[in-house]
Amino acid sequence: GQNIDQPTEMTATEGAIVQINCTYQTSGFNGLFWYQQHAGEAPTFLSYNVLDGLEEKGRFSSFLSRSKGYSYLLLKELQMKDSASYLCAVMDSNYQLIWGAGTKLIIKP
């Protein structure tokens, strides 16, 4: 079967760095997405990785290793507004999105 695994919840301190991991097993691979979702709001696109390596966008970076079925989202200089759920999703060979359950990130002062 297809599945995406990510931690249910993580806690970090304002100003620190946090890494949210995502491992996947899917039928084929056409890219991996990271989304941020605040409670009651639509998810916001953060990144898309289809090739191995690190993609950096300001405070957020996303890494992909296709051979390991592994990605992580790295958040630097954490701010209180970064408290949200972070969703990992993989597009399979049929261009269907397989969603992780999301990681709830709690930022403490």
Next chain:
Amino acid sequence: GAVVSQHPSWVICKSGTSVKIECRSLDFQATTMFWYRQFPKQSLMLMATSNEGSKATYEQGVEKDKFLINHASLTLSTLTVTSAHPEDSSFYICSAGLAGGDTGEQYFGPGTRLTVT
């Protein structure tokens, strides 16, 4: 648990025809379902929120007469794209909220890729 399915996975239709997309919560009851559309490498854009047994609430700029939403049961919501045009080609994703769950607790379907020729 908390599985959401969509049917069809992909559909190609001719301009002017209507297409119906189904969203089902397979192992839980969903009082609220959300419909999104996504263009490549862009955020999911919320189109409408549907509550079981009542009319859907559409986001600003979404034509309710063009995108008909029906949420007739706690496990099924449908989106009908009427008189589809090529600009309606997109990836449509639904999500379902658990009855009694947090407002942010949504489970996403795999999406339906619509291509209008």
